[in-house]
Amino acid sequence: MEKFSKLLSSAIPLIQENVDTDQIIPARFLKATSREGFGEHLFKDWRFDEHGEPKSNFILNDPVYSGSILVAGENFGCGSSREHAAWALLDYGFKVVISSYFADIFKGNALNNGLLPVQVSSNTLRELLEAVQLDPMTLIEIDLEAQLLRVNEIGILEHFETNLYKKTCLLNGYDDIDFLLSQKEKISAFERKHIEF
Amino acid sequence: MGKTLFEKVWDNHIVDKVEGGQEILFIDRHFIHEVTSPQAFDGIRKRGIGLYDKNRIVATADHNVPTKDQHLPIKDELSRLQVDMLTYNCKEFDIELYGLGHKNQGIVHVIGPEMGITKPGMTIVCGDSHTSTHGAFGAVAFGIGTSQVEQVMASQCLLVQRPKTMRIIIDGELGKGIYSKDIILYIISKLSTSGGTGYFVEYAGSAIRSLSMEARMTICNMSIEMGARGGMIAPDETTFEYIKGRVYAPSAKQWGDAVSYWSSLYSDEDAIFNKEYVFKAKDIEPMITYGTNPGMGMGITQSIPTTKEVERPDNLLQSLNYMGLNPGESLLNTPIDHVFIGSCTNSRIEDLRIVADFVKGKKKADNVQAFIVPGSKQVEAQAKSEGLHDILFEAGFELRGPGCSACLGMNEDKIPKMEYCVSTSNRNYEGRQGPGARTLLVSPLTAAVIAVEGKVVDPREYLNQDTFV
Numbered sequence: 001m002e003k004f005s006k007l008l009s010s011a012i013p014l015i016q017e018n019v020d021t022d023q024i025i026p027a028r029f030l031k032a033t034s035r036e037g038f039g040e041h042l043f044k045d046w047r048f049d050e051h052g053e054p055k056s057n058f059i060l061n062d063p064v065y066s067g068s069i070l071v072a073g074e075n076f077g078c079g080s081s082r083e084h085a086a087w088a089l090l091d092y093g094f095k096v097v098i099s100s101y102f103a104d105i106f107k108g109n110a111l112n113n114g115l116l117p118v119q120v121s122s123n124t125l126r127e128l129l130e131a132v133q134l135d136p137m138t139l140i141e142i143d144l145e146a147q148l149l150r151v152n153e154i155g156i157l158e159h160f161e162t163n164l165y166k167k168t169c170l171l172n173g174y175d176d177i178d179f180l181l182s183q184k185e186k187i188s189a190f191e192r193k194h195i196e197f
Numbered sequence: 198m199g200k201t202l203f204e205k206v207w208d209n210h211i212v213d214k215v216e217g218g219q220e221i222l223f224i225d226r227h228f229i230h231e232v233t234s235p236q237a238f239d240g241i242r243k244r245g246i247g248l249y250d251k252n253r254i255v256a257t258a259d260h261n262v263p264t265k266d267q268h269l270p271i272k273d274e275l276s277r278l279q280v281d282m283l284t285y286n287c288k289e290f291d292i293e294l295y296g297l298g299h300k301n302q303g304i305v306h307v308i309g310p311e312m313g314i315t316k317p318g319m320t321i322v323c324g325d326s327h328t329s330t331h332g333a334f335g336a337v338a339f340g341i342g343t344s345q346v347e348q349v350m351a352s353q354c355l356l357v358q359r360p361k362t363m364r365i366i367i368d369g370e371l372g373k374g375i376y377s378k379d380i381i382l383y384i385i386s387k388l389s390t391s392g393g394t395g396y397f398v399e400y401a402g403s404a405i406r407s408l409s410m411e412a413r414m415t416i417c418n419m420s421i422e423m424g425a426r427g428g429m430i431a432p433d434e435t436t437f438e439y440i441k442g443r444v445y446a447p448s449a450k451q452w453g454d455a456v457s458y459w460s461s462l463y464s465d466e467d468a469i470f471n472k473e474y475v476f477k478a479k480d481i482e483p484m485i486t487y488g489t490n491p492g493m494g495m496g497i498t499q500s501i502p503t504t505k506e507v508e509r510p511d512n513l514l515q516s517l518n519y520m521g522l523n524p525g526e527s528l529l530n531t532p533i534d535h536v537f538i539g540s541c542t543n544s545r546i547e548d549l550r551i552v553a554d555f556v557k558g559k560k561k562a563d564n565v566q567a568f569i570v571p572g573s574k575q576v577e578a579q580a581k582s583e584g585l586h587d588i589l590f591e592a593g594f595e596l597r598g599p600g601c602s603a604c605l606g607m608n609e610d611k612i613p614k615m616e617y618c619v620s621t622s623n624r625n626y627e628g629r630q631g632p633g634a635r636t637l638l639v640s641p642l643t644a645a646v647i648a649v650e651g652k653v654v655d656p657r658e659y660l661n662q663d664t665f666v
Contacts, residue, residue, distance in 0.1 A: 017512055018390055018490050022626040027607035031261070031275035033235035033282050045628045050614070075391040078424060078490070079626060080605075081326040082233065083342035104360075104394055104426055105326060109342035163358065164217030175344070180352035181246065183213065183221060187354055190212040196225055197316060197447045197455035 001114040003173035007095055007142045010067035013132040014059055019072055020079035021106060025088045027080075038084050039091030064136045068095045071128050071140075075099075076117075077106025086110045096142050098149070100125040111166045112175065118142060118149055118160050127156060144170060199465025201362050202431050203397045206337045206462065210320045212354060219356050225319040227253055227349050228305045229292075231283040232260045232607070233324030237347035238286040248290055249353040255314060256287050257295040259304045263609045264570050264597035267297055276608060303573020303599040306330040306541040310414065311575050313443025317432035317459040322349060327541045327623065329420040332429035333413035334436055335462045337397070339427040360426045361395055361471040364464070366402035369478035374657040376551070377412035378543060378621065378640035380404065381419040382484035382494045384476065390492035393425030396472065399464060400430050404478040410439040411547035418542045419623050422491035431463040483656050485528055486625045486638040488516040493625070494638065497655050500527045519627050520635050521615065528637070528653045532564060535618040536648040537630070539570030539597075540604035543621035543641050546579050552645040553585040555659075556592035562651025568595040570602040570610075594648070606631040619647045 029041040046058045054061040070089065076099040077085060086109040089097065095115065100122045102110075110117045120128070131138045131154045141150040144167060149158045169175060180187075200208070212221040229237075234256075241248065248254065261276035271277035280297065287294040295301045301308055306327055309315040317335035322328060324346040331338035345355055367380060385392075398420050405413070413430050420428030437456055440446045447455040464470075482496030493516060495501070501517065503525040504510035517524060522531075538544070538552055549571065561567045569589055571577040577599055580586055586596055603610040604622040606629060612618040614633030621644050625636035639647070646656040 016515070017509060018492075020490065020624075020626045022605075022624065022629050026628055026632070027260075027605040030232050030607060031273075031279050033279060034239065035236050045632055050632065075394070075424070078390055079326065079421075079624060081324060081340035081342055083236075083324075083344060086342070101391060101394065103391070103424055105340055105342060105421075109344065112342060112344035163219065165215060165219045165356070166217070168216075176356045177240075177244070177344075177348050177351050179215075180221070180348055180354055180356060183354070184352065187212055187221070187223065187249075187352060190223055191353070194210075194223060195458070196319065197451060197458065 001173050001175050004095065004114055004116055004170045005144055007068065008139055009069050010137055011069035011071045011098070011132050011140050012059055012065045012067060013129045014070060014072040015129055017073035018075045018078055021077055021082050021085040022079055024077070024085040025082065030082060030084050035087050037091065038088035039093070042088040042092045068093055069098060069140050069142070070094050070096070071098045071125070071132060073099065074101045074122070074125070076102050078103040081105045083109040083113070086113045086115050090115050098125070098128060111170070114170060114173070116142065116144065116170065120149060120158055120160060124156060124158050127154060199468040201464040201468040201470060202335060202399050202429060202462055203337060203362050204468070206318055206320070206335070207359065209318065210337070215356070219358055222320060222355050222357050224322050224349050224353055224355060225253065226255065226314060226321045228309055228321070228323035228328070229254060229256045229346065230260055230305050230323070230325065231258050231279045233343050234286065234346055235279065235282050236343045237350055238290070240347040241350055244351070246351055248350050251290055251292050253353060254292045254350070255309065256283060256292050257302055257305050257308055258283055258297050260601045260605065260607050262297055262600040264600050264602045265609070267598040273609065300574050303575065304541045304544065304601055306418065307545060307572030307576065310334065310410070311443070311573060313440050313445040316440060317436060318462050322355065326421040327418050329425070329427040330414050330418040330541060332417040332420065332427050333410060335429055335432035335459065337427060337429065340421060360397040363393065363396040363398045363425070363472040364470040365398055365400050366473070366475045367400070367404040367478055368402040368475065369404055371404055371478045371481065374483060374642055374660050375481055376640040376642055377408055377415045379481055379484045381416045382486065382491070382638060383481045385419065385423045385491050386484070386494040387476070388423045388474070390422065390490045391424040393420065393423035396425050398425045398428040400428060401464070405430060406433065409547060410435060411545040414545065415542055419491065422623060432459045483640060483643050485643065485653065487520065487522055487528060488513070489519055489625055489627050491623065491625060491638060497643065497653070498529070500525055529655065531617065531653045533619050533647055533652060534565065534616040535612055536565055536567040536644050537603045537618055537620040537622065538568070538641055538644050539572070539602050540622035541572065541601070542623045544570060544572030544576065546576050548621065548641040549576065549580045549585050550583070551641045553588045555642060555645040556594070556649060557588045559592055559649050561593040561648045564651045565648050566595070567593065567648040568597055570597045571599050573599050603630050605629060606634065619644050
């Protein structure tokens with residue numbers, strides 16, 4: 001997993017709420033057996049028509065917007081547990097997703113892959129979406145160490161919550177398996193006294 | 198202070214607590230399927246480590262499998278590769294695989310319970326969000342991502358944040374023609390698609406107690422559709438009776454001890470839930486969804502909300518535009534193109550019995566393509582032995598082999614663009630059943646009645662007085 005500490009980037013505003021993982025990556029593209037290459041199919045049916053032509057009304061196809069931050073409506077990532085959704089966002093080039101609410105499994109998957117979910121208040125989300133739509137070059141700064149989101153142009157400075165353990169993992173590029181493997185003795189000791197039927 | 202059912206099971210599996218409030222949770226059973234496991238096996242190989250315990254893993258192929266001609270090689274090259282990869286991985290790591298052609302093959306959330314692998318008090322995970330199904334037995338069961346599949350393979354543990362607790366009580370008696378699918382669609386319509394996020398739900402109350410195991414599984418299955426981490430129901434006589442005699446049930450010698458332990462798994466009277474909802478069974482109608490997430494559901498005689506009745510009219514209009522429907526209209530009499538009965542939500546023997554009981558001696562409407570996909574080879578065999586296959590065949594239903602089928606547009610079974618599919622599955626997202634497909638989620642009975650009538654109708658108007666309880 002790549003390390004993450006700070007990011008300063010313009011953003012892409014996706015105003016839809018309840019964006020589910022079937023939209024992020026439709027099931028018919030889950031057939032790969034590696035983690036690479038899913039970016040091509042990110043938001044496939046919103047991005048492309050049935051002939052494979054880009055749909056001009058979808059935000060990722062609007063050349064005005066660019067950047068490695070996705071600002072999305074409330075309850076991002078609901079539905080299927082497919083980690084492919086996080087892989088597709090990363091592979092496409094996103095490093096941060098900002099929303100006012102994330103679905104649990106998606107949030108965990110994102111953190112396990114070095115994609116940072118930043119949860120902000122509904123007000124801040126609205127202000128961010130408006131600011132980015134008004135000026136696509138608006139720069140958003142994410143400082144994981146300080147847990148701060150900053151947009152100088154519009155005077156936003158917001159603290160965001162993140163799990164301390166997960167934060168350490170992201171800052172250092174560690175993953176959970178390294179940690180769990182180091183706990184094997186404790187796990188075996190637990191298993192010896194664990195009763196199950 | 199007392200504990201909730203969830204806390205009793207969860208606490209019984211805590212190996213240790215770590216920085217930041219994360220806990221190391223021991224996992225008793227790990228189900229895997231072909232879609233979310235290949236990258237995890239790959240990770241294990243790259244790290245040069247083995248599995249913690251191969252005997253705690255159970256594998257099946259379900260998402261990619263065709264439901265026709267299952268004895269032939271899979272036509273789609275990528276699907277075949279994924280299924281072959283699972284076979285290869287299970288062989289290399291010596292994992293029990295219920296693959297295509299095996300007499301126990303089927304949808305992972307159907308075969309676990311029917312073989313008696315799923316038991317009260319267990320922790321169960323799978324790289325699949327509908328793992329919550331197994332909570333019907335009083336297990337803590339939830340879906341995980343592929344990195345976590347790898348974690349469990351490597352350490353038999355997960356590093357997780359303890360969820361909050363929620364109890365949803367449904368009291369009273371269900372009306373005629375109302376099933377557990379209607380209960381859960383009703384709950385999700387009240388709580389929304391994100392109302393359960395961060396919570397582990399316990400379903401309780403007299404209406405829940407009266408349900409069979411199959412019906413309880415339908416409810417727990419869809420917990421994720423309101424964002425909940427999982428859902429569970431305290432085990433009782435119905436649970437013990439279901440498990441007894443199954444392949445992996447405790448032996449006769451252990452049975453008494455098992456039941457006495459399982460009987461301790463309930464929420465204490467003074468246990469505190471972070472959130473609680475109470476609903477009345479008599480308020481629940483046959484439900485149907487009209488939009489593009491499972492929270493967009495209503496009683497079948499009600500009308501789609503108007504833009505004035507919702508917080509985000511733009512979202513409503515976007516959904517209805519996709520569905521080809523209008524705000525404020527009723528769905529009654531809408532012509533239907535397909536009826537799909539299947540998926541990990543509603544493909545068990547009881548579901549097939551409900552459908553067969555209604556369609557017996559009737560014919561499906563000419564404008565409808567109706568197909569039934571049993572959840573497992575065992576369900577298929579049972580249905581045949583009870584004569585259900587003949588009844589369904591006579592009624593014009595197509596009968597397929599087991600698999601996830603048209604629930605997720607990943608295999609050959611897809612619904613064509615802009616066509617309406619009344620479905621007993623769990624998700625009505627845009628494109629879920631195929632690009633441009635329009636899904637209306639309902640119970641198996643409602644699906645059966647609609648298949649016969651060819652349009653959306655209130656199933657209660659078609660019930661024979663004597664047939665249904």
